[in-house]
Amino acid sequence: MLNERSLTVSQDCAECPIRHRAVCARCESDELERLEEIKYYRKFEAGQTVIWSGDRMDFVGSVVSGIATLTQTMEDGRTQMVGLLLPSDFVGRPGRASAAYDVVATTDLVMCCFRKSPFEEMMRQTPHIAQRLLEMTLDELDAAREWMLVLGRKTAREKIASLLSIIARRDASINMRTATGTLVFDLPLTREAMADYLGLTLETVSRQISALKKDGVIELEGKRHVTIPDMARLLDEAGDDSDGGMFA
Amino acid sequence: MLNERSLTVSQDCAECPIRHRAVCARCESDELERLEEIKYYRKFEAGQTVIWSGDRMDFVGSVVSGIATLTQTMEDGRTQMVGLLLPSDFVGRPGRASAAYDVVATTDLVMCCFRKSPFEEMMRQTPHIAQRLLEMTLDELDAAREWMLVLGRKTAREKIASLLSIIARRDASINMRTATGTLVFDLPLTREAMADYLGLTLETVSRQISALKKDGVIELEGKRHVTIPDMARLLDEAGDDSDGGMFA
DNA sequence: CGTGATTTTGAAGTCTTTCAACACGCGTGG
DNA sequence: CCACGCGTGTTGAAAGACTTCAAAATCACG
Structure with a gap:
């Protein structure tokens, strides 16, 4: 090992x-x-x-x-x-x-x-x-x-949405696509790693992902393959200004 | 204004x-x-x-x-x-x-x-x-x-202890004293600013400061003047390794 | 197809927040 | 000099969010 x-x-x-x-x-x-x-x-x-x-x-x-x-x-x-x-x-x-x-x-x-x-x-x-x-x-x-803003002030649901949007965005950037509309990617992190990222427990991560799925903010195939039907909706859930994120 | x-x-x-x-x-x-x-x-x-x-x-x-x-x-x-x-x-x-x-x-x-x-x-x-x-x-x-560790993983009490030890340490550093044993300083932040620092509400900040005072970890004169009778004790409350903090 | 890692879900418990009331310190003005 | 108002801080009680503990479900893989 x-x-x-x-x-x-x-x-x-x-x-x-x-x-x-x-x-x-x-x-x-x-x-x-x-x-x-x-x-x-x-x-x-x-x-x-x-x-x-x-x-x-x-x-x-x-x-x-x-x-x-x-x-x-x-x-x-x-x-x-x-x-x-x-x-x-x-x-x-x-x-x-x-x-x-x-x-x-x-x-x-x-x-x-x-x-x-x-x-x-x-x-x-x-x-x-x-x-x-x-x-x-x-x-x-x-x-x-x-x-730090995510850790200090966002709710569990917002934290998950924030993390998903960060991953979605960098994935789009690596694959040279625009981070708008529908996005598809694989989560590179386990639930536990997401929890450690966000200052949550892995159970809370799991529950919030389920909730976002139930509400149609995300779609899941298996545990790791994520589809974001509407990036603006996700950003809204993250509590971010939905300015589209003009970063490199 | x-x-x-x-x-x-x-x-x-x-x-x-x-x-x-x-x-x-x-x-x-x-x-x-x-x-x-x-x-x-x-x-x-x-x-x-x-x-x-x-x-x-x-x-x-x-x-x-x-x-x-x-x-x-x-x-x-x-x-x-x-x-x-x-x-x-x-x-x-x-x-x-x-x-x-x-x-x-x-x-x-x-x-x-x-x-x-x-x-x-x-x-x-x-x-x-x-x-x-x-x-x-x-x-x-x-x-x-x-x-980020403070925001994500520490309890309210540990957050307050962490903030106090950070301020105590930098105060000692500015005044060229060692950050051990008894320390005295004035808080440069309101309860609300401390709350914004730590991702808490100002009420929780107030309660935890009162609790630390009741437990003898800190002493207060007025609202802002703080005495730390035992820095090692405070670091312990902060959940930090009490290695003494060898920083410049 | 079984085994262990990962994930989901449930129920109870804990910590922090929220809402509300009150206390304190301080400068202003009657 | 004291009343008043205002910003700041404290405290209480109830509500809520997240965690903890526990068990079951799913997945990856040999």
Whole structure:
């Protein structure tokens, strides 16, 4: 269960699926060449822990494919997800010695890693990397603040609707479709992971999903395959301004 | 009530109380000189709104003295605080046209402002500023994630204890004392602001403060003056590992 | 087709909110 | 000097939302 298989997969940055969104997005070709020298790929299986909170962090990296979660756990076992890491998202904090959160692979996961000190050195020499990392960090901070509103002030039903709309939106964005009208996607999270995301119990998550289904806000095939017949309706249930969400 | 009085207070960066912590912390003296050319001070009275969410942001800046809050509001009036801005904290996002949150002065407030485009230009030319801003943004992201655990998983009593310990700690840090043993400080927030911070109602905040007082975890003189006889006890009530909090 | 993980559903219990009334502190003005 | 009004804070009682505990249903998979 805990055998950490780490395979090396050589690959060209120019062909990388996250080339234009990751921390390297602004790099010129000569900068990419230098990154290629220090990068290496690691694979993790669904359910595997990538990093334990408190461990020494000797690498940073980007999610290439798959999904990972960032979670905090209290001594008594209560856990709260504090980040949902999708392809192109950055893991780790330059300048910090040990990990502040658990990172767990939710699906099979491929990461593009850099040993920490060469990456930090590269950051000092390459403003493009630091610039992009700042931009990404500001985006994450905005997302975290949006999430704080969800956690602090929304009802269970609104929380579920919010999470579904976030997933629907990013799914549309990855597949280059518009996030309006009818949308279809697979939930990448278990009920328990959704509960940890939203500060609920898994039973409440299940009940609210059933309620949204009964009310026709969503349709389900199996447990994970979701159809949103009317995105505006879902956004309304989430308590958001239904401005359509003009984000990248 | 809404007369926005903005006074200009000329002042020397070298003497600035937030010189070593703000976005300019890493700047050399020649860089400071250039910043001095584009900076200006603005004062706000307690209660005044500094920026309305959605407004065009034509400046960014640092809190010099006083306290401000960052809040989000839903259409029906529910509000969630998403940031507590203390001296040296940065306001505004380079590269963004309009404000995403309301910024409100909780106490009388002095800000050191920069018009946005000159500041953005300066950021491009001055890696020290971008570096420092990245560092500060990463710190804020960590704080937001800690806050998410509080919002999502802690009980009302733990939430209050968490907030009190955060304020106690930063107060000790500003006054250069250790955050252990007995601590004394004034609450900079009303019960309602605390409720907005913690995702509670102001009644629940009041009840839990009374309960902590009854149990001897805190002592009160008036409504705002707090004594913590035993910081470790408070941290325990907050549900945190009582590791003493080794932060700057 | 059985086994374990995941999910759903029910019933009771708990915590927080809601609604309401009252107390306190403070500045204004009679 | 004291009454009044207003913002802020406290407290009580009832209602409500979510959790907890328990059991059954469904799904994935060998």
